[in-house]
Amino acid sequence: MARRIRSVGILALVSLIALFALTPLAGAAPRAAETKTVTIKDFEFAPKELTINVGDTVKWENDGPSTHSATSTNGVFDSGAIAAGEDFSFTFTTAGTFNYACKFHDIMQGTITVGAAAPAPAAAPAAQPTVAVDAGDQPVVDGAITVASVTAGQDGWIAAHLDENGAPGKVLGQTAVKTGDNKDVKIKLSEDVPVGGKLWPMLHIDAGTIGTYEFPGADVPVKDAAGNIVMKQITVTAAGGAPAAEAKDAVEVDNQAIKNNSITIEEVYASKDGWIVAHLDENGAPGKVLGHTAVKAGESKDVVITLSEGVPVGGKLWPMLHIDAGTIGTYEFPGADVPVKDAAGNIVMKQITVTAAPAGLPKTGGEDNSLALIFSALVLLIAGGLLMRRMRRV
Numbered sequence: 001m002a003r004r005i006r007s008v009g010i011l012a013l014v015s016l017i018a019l020f021a022l023t024p025l026a027g028a029a030p031r032a033a034e035t036k037t038v039t040i041k042d043f044e045f046a047p048k049e050l051t052i053n054v055g056d057t058v059k060w061e062n063d064g065p066s067t068h069s070a071t072s073t074n075g076v077f078d079s080g081a082i083a084a085g086e087d088f089s090f091t092f093t094t095a096g097t098f099n100y101a102c103k104f105h106d107i108m109q110g111t112i113t114v115g116a117a118a119p120a121p122a123a124a125p126a127a128q129p130t131v132a133v134d135a136g137d138q139p140v141v142d143g144a145i146t147v148a149s150v151t152a153g154q155d156g157w158i159a160a161h162l163d164e165n166g167a168p169g170k171v172l173g174q175t176a177v178k179t180g181d182n183k184d185v186k187i188k189l190s191e192d193v194p195v196g197g198k199l200w201p202m203l204h205i206d207a208g209t210i211g212t213y214e215f216p217g218a219d220v221p222v223k224d225a226a227g228n229i230v231m232k233q234i235t236v237t238a239a240g241g242a243p244a245a246e247a248k249d250a251v252e253v254d255n256q257a258i259k260n261n262s263i264t265i266e267e268v269y270a271s272k273d274g275w276i277v278a279h280l281d282e283n284g285a286p287g288k289v290l291g292h293t294a295v296k297a298g299e300s301k302d303v304v305i306t307l308s309e310g311v312p313v314g315g316k317l318w319p320m321l322h323i324d325a326g327t328i329g330t331y332e333f334p335g336a337d338v339p340v341k342d343a344a345g346n347i348v349m350k351q352i353t354v355t356a357a358p359a360g361l362p363k364t365g366g367e368d369n370s371l372a373l374i375f376s377a378l379v380l381l382i383a384g385g386l387l388m389r390r391m392r393r394v
């Protein structure tokens with residue numbers, strides 16, 4: 001009996017050892033597909049650019065109060081409306097670069113790059129005639145850097161890689177360059193780089209689809225005769241600052257009926273506390289102010305502006321974003337509370353038309369009701385009076 005118990009014990013022990021021995025084997029199996037998350041908040045996809053491997057899934061999570069979408073610009077995927085708190089997942093089964101945007105707010109854009117996670121310069125063409133990149137430390141101006149000189153052995157690209165632990169990492173932007181010398185080539189960056197941040201302007205070839213930047217993909221980095229990638233590390237000396245932050249300011253509003261003497265602004269994004277202001281249209285441009293409502297920095301939804309006067313059906317209004325300066329909390333315009341401009345220098349506003357107004361109907365109905373009420377009250381009073389007189393007579 002004791003012997004049997006012992007052998008059962010040994011069997012259990014052996015099984016346990018086998019289990020532990022097998023576990024690491026399972027772990028060493030081919031890399032499992034991953035799910036990476038893109039957060040949607042404050043009219044932005046974060047991260048804006050994401051690199052994954054074939055077979056991975058991207059999950060877009062809407063953490064903001066507004067409805068957004070993740071819609072591929074070339075029809076590969078479309079989330080449809082993702083309401084606040086909801087999410088959408090898509091599994092990428094082919095390599096490539098997939099640009100997408102929010103179909104409700106075209107300022108919201110992102111890119112999913114599917115392929116080898118690490119840059120693969122292995123296939124770089126051998127010795128090039130003369131190839132060189134020269135760029136100095138510099139500030140980011142208007143969201144771009146300038147590469148002083150690019151010498152290319154064939155038509156290609158100068159790409160700005162972000163520094164990741166001292167080596168070139170993800171691509172923030174690229175500009176086409178021609179064979180030979182290219183001077184003062186500007187590269188527009190897709191995201192801010194703080195002062196002290198480092199970038200690697202790097203020469204790539206243009207292969208695969210000519211005129212389309214494909215990396216990871218056909219447009220591999222160029223190597224010089226010594227086998228070194230043609231690139232140079234630079235440091236950002238002073239960031240361009242404000243314009244990038246203000247680029248997000250936005251007003252989203254549709255044509256609508258006036259209800260209770262007010263209009264509703266579907267969404268406002270303000271980079272700082274301010275006002276959403278209803279300007280009356282005067283000859284196609286925003287004119288006098290009919291009303292204003294304070295908005296906080298960030299995203300605001302369904303902001304109601306009460307109008308100081310009626311606007312006929314077909315009349316036009318310009319909801320416009322203003323800052324709150326001067327006396328904070330007091331609307332001063334003309335004055336300190338000037339309109340907000342976006343990065344391109346355009347005032348953040350949108351023209352809307354007052355549509356056929358069901359607004360008038362409840363009002364008319366309301367008046368009818370109150371007239372009827374007054375009439376009934378009068379009838380009651382008179383009837384009451386008559387009754388009292390008759391009672392006194394009795």
Ligand SMILES: [Cu+2]
Nearest residue numbers: 068102104105
């Ligand atoms: Cu959106």
